Amino acid sequence: MNIIAILNHMGVFFKEEPIRQLHASLEKAGYQVVYPVNDKDLIKMIEMNPRICGAIFDWDKYPLTLCEQINALNEKLPVFAFANEQSALDVSLTELRLNVSFFEYALGMSDDIALKINQAIDKYKGELMPPFTKALFNYVEEGKYTFCTPGHMGGTAFQRSPAGSIFYDFYGPNAFKADVSVSMPELGSLLDHSGPHKEAEEYIAKTFNADHSYIVTNGTSTANKIVGMFSAPSGSTVLIDRNCHKSLTHLLMMSDTTPIYFRPTRNAYGILGGIPQSEFSRDVIATKVAATPNAVMPNYAVITNSTYDGLLYNTQYIKETLDTQFIHFDSAWVPYTNFNPIYEGKCGMSGEAMPGKVFYETQSTHKLLAAFSQSSMIHIKGDIDKETFNEAYMMHTSTSPQYSIVASTETAAAMMRGNTGKKLMQDSIDRAIRFRKEVKRLEKETEGWFFDVWQPEDIETTECWNLDPKDTWHGFKDIDADHMYLDPIKVTLLTPGMDGDNLAETGIPASLVAKFLDERGVVVEKTGPYNLLFLFSIGIDKAKSLALLRALTEFKRGFDLNLTVKNFIPTLYAEDPKFYEDMHIQDLAQGIHDMMKAFKLPELMFKAFDVLPELKITPNAAWQQELRGHTEEVKLEEMVNRVNANMILPYPPGVPLVLPGEMITETSRPVLDFLEMLCEIGTEFPGFETDIHGLYHQADGSYTVKVLKQD
Template identity: 30%
Template sequence: MHRAKLASFAFPDRPAGDAMSVIAPQAAVPRPVSRVLVVSGDAALTEQIVRGLNATAQRLDNPHGLVALAVAQVDQALARVGSDGELQVVLIDDGAADLAGSGPAADLAVQLAALRPELSLYRLLPADAGGSSGRRAFDGVAGEAIAGWFDRGEVDPVGWFRILAAEVAEKAATPFYDRLKAYVALAKDSWHTPGHAGGDAYLGSPWVADFHDFVGEELLRADLSVSVPMLDSLLHPGGVIAQAQQLAARAFGARRTYFVTNGSSTSNKVICQTLLAPGDTLLLDRNCHKSVHHAVILSGARPVYLDSSVQPHLGLFGPVPQVRLLQAIEAHPQARALILTSCTYDGLRYDLAPIVAAAHARGIKVVVDEAWYAHARFHPELRPTALECGADYVTQSTHKVLSAFSQAAMIHVNDPDFDAHLFRENFNMHASTSPQYALIASLDVARRQAVMEGWRLLDRSLRFAAELREQIDATGAFRVLTLDELLADEVRGDGIRLDPTKLTIDIGASGWNADELARVLLERHNIQIEKATHRTLTLLVTMGTTRSKVSRLMDAMQRLAREARSRAPASRPVPRRLPELPHFNRLACLPRDAFYEAGERLPLLDDSGQPNAALIDRVCCDQIVPYPPGIPVLVPGQVIDVAALTYLVRLLRTQQATDLHGLADVDGERQLRVLRREEAAPGLAPAV
């Protein structure tokens, strides 16, 4: 069947002077460029290497576009590495006495590795340092950063080019994606799951044929099952999936990496179930994602909930104060794990190193939910990552800020006591036996992009974010909040940093209601935001942000700012401040024990419409979470007090845009499940 292809309307961000086709049958894909930087003060040697490598690149197959250039000084090398997103390899001359006069080559290697760990670093050894003693001179951090070495007295352009080309090819490899494409190209008849059989079930149907065209033939042909052995098994990888995971571990700085096809939500549960046995103590940020709270129920752990900091004026929740964390670590040395979220939805991230060090000193494993921070490894302005700070386990939603498909995530492991068999058993308990191969392929591709061009794309994102901050502030009606404005007073001295690619916009002075503004942006200006609170909007600047999108957003914000100024002051609603979230009080039993009891449901309001006093001192069975902000007010096993009940009722009455997850809706009446009086619950010491 012939299918007409729609013309592609491509408006890529290109440097001035580049040719650009506005309408073309297929957008031209630029060829990759991989620059090799030679750092040497020896002019004759530099010319020999650069000329030889470039001549070889013209003569031999060069699919990744290797091209060599040189600098003579360390500061020039650092400047080039910090500005050239197509740089992939650096050759450091260890034998030139006049290498910038700024320290030995080992120092330069350390600086380059700290600046861009994805670069491949090679040494040019002097003739008398070819043995093991010469190589030992780069032991330690510098030695770990070095991928290989060449003898500067035996320049072999062809041999060196082949080695460097192989190095770049290895970094750029996508073993699973390549195998998936190869299998689809074989055009095998499908006599296995899934039932649509490569999309053939949709063809010719008057009811669903449009779905085939909407999704695309290649994606449907790639929707396969575990019946295809050459595509490996996500549950027991030993082939191309294992290879792809090894490349990801190298890219993200982990000992091991696991691909996950149902998000960080499942990742958090797998880690908790691996580390925790029933009754084990767990320290956790109360602001953790709900999947962590679900993991507490599943594991039977004894949680110690730590109140987050809060910026009450904005209704934004941030990190747990460092002093509170350190006190909890000291008070609970028996704890098996500490779980933190860094960065938060709004971009706030901990100074993790001292916290991790304190936990490790007590033998406590540190798990960091980095769902919103998977991109950090690939730009120095965003580092250090949780792994670089010593975290034992890190979950990342690769789909949120990198280019993987939705639900595609990774678990990174650096735990020296890691039990791979136990982890695998828990992983398989939660993973589907029919994983979506397109998600696995997207993880492979997202890793490749992050390694090969992540620095360049993130550098562009950071520039866009800075421009947007300046221009949005200039509207006079909207303002991008600074780190200082986002922080609660109690965490100002904790070394917390802000991810600049997350823009939290205060709309309080504009007169717009947040929900109304979000709707206007979508319906009138075709702009979908990430989230809204009672007085803020959150926007994400990612690798997919383009100059055109920035321009359209700014046009919309300027138009809305002018409209806000023209509105009558009396018509401008005052943003309502969120009620203050009550502090966590205490648990009467393990969350698991309360959750699995039958319980009974009591109404949140009594017959007169007031907070139901019958709920006071009862034990909650479910997790009650208002969205926003998404922090549990009550968890299973928690004793309901006046503060929590009052907070929930006030939310219902004043925050129409807030959903209360966990309450039962019975004939329009909101009810809360609590333990029956006769349901016994094991005692538990009050939480911190």
């Protein structure tokens, strides 16, 4: 960050010569100096290049308006104005409040002016960097000799080995110098929440509108367990979203609690819907408690917000209606909701605290903000016993946290502060909406078929779009008004194959498109039967968006030409050259589509997720049985009326289908039918195997599951 932009009123000698001298002084101080051609060029340069650390312009030509434009982009950016024709008395109070320093054109003053500019830029950089990251950087710059962990000693050990040297050179020196021990008192402690670590969490809490925030260095899977371990003591009952992440199932396995499930909806595409409002009422919960052995009225509830496919709740309704002390929003996929007004009232930290209630929001900072993998945060609104909460925190947190992850979590928060953060988020939303509109335009203008977008017909307004019960586009039945909203940056594309709630005569399974895109360097976030999910995070730029559009049009062109699998998707051909020899892409697509028709996929999906397996014992009790060896493996088709030992969850979407301690009965047999369909597609078509946690593929091609032994 060492670029200074000078917008000068050229052609006037008494102004040009001082600027030339200043240019020389700034270059001597280590700055790169660039010259935009006009004020519009300067604004665009600042907008497109975050490494610009200062702007200099002629106040006589570009006064207040330019300052306001710069301020709207970055209110902290140092701005320097040269003025001769305007006196200090001509400068208004409003102008003085802006972040601008004034100098006069004068020969021989360049070194003094450059010194003041450098001081302002140093202050600017200091204000940008959050507390822990700043302390870590300072520690690295000090270059202390340590005789403690980690053993690579700032990277020195790696450089003593040929293999280590290659590893060291790939990452660079600072990656190793910043990997430090918990023995450094000047950096404080993540476990004790002291020193710069404490300042970092206070900084994050303020940024995310929380009363307290905690940095978690091993993902939201761990953040969820920390929150649950504190909020649901042994013997209690937990209200939990049936479409929860598997980390919450692991919480149930670790803790002796009884689960009662919120029952979400699902449409024919397999897109996860929301939990109906009725599920949050005390009467419905009381009925479920009465029907569940050993259950009591719950004090802790977990809701996935947003869903994997980008549906957000009216969280204010849930907060006001749900009669539990602790309400936990698993918001792993939406760490950005505090930074644009379209998300107001749709996230856990929206609004004010409520007496007698505690709201949690667990967020994967690394998923859709700029942070290292495993960066996560716990946000809390309301009063908690912080000492006891920290015991739960320490149960799941390493005593040797990775400080680079801590710094990246804090820096992600710093990036979202102020006008620069608001612009980052707005740009992300705008880019996603432009992409959506471009796909719709191509769909209308393209001959034959093209991809569609799962969204309302009219998206002219920038908002989270309401799922109106009167509309049909979303495919959900009997939904509540003003309850669920579609996040614009979660873009779901639809492939041909669905006709309302039924399968069409012909179709293009989305998994086929995903394999084609992957071969061209485009990775899909989630692939359903006939839908593909793309995340337009702040890291998606115009080039990536255009690359995706181009790849989609290339798929259509190749598919319409009915190219061979060998030429169209070589990596798929390599999975089984004998099987795919001379096979054409349209035949492959239709073959998979016909199998889905044979299994009556939409009907099967509705049934599979409508009737839950029967809870026989708690997940914790089932896990204890497994630890004692009271399990056996049976064929997949033999699991009916047997108590499952492990969770079974297909990817996608990666939410549990059968939980430990549950039994598939004749009533819930569609669950088994759905699993068998996924297995058969993978058996029939090499390369299309579904990753199913809890199913074990045997050498003879069959699948087994682990069940509890019968007495």
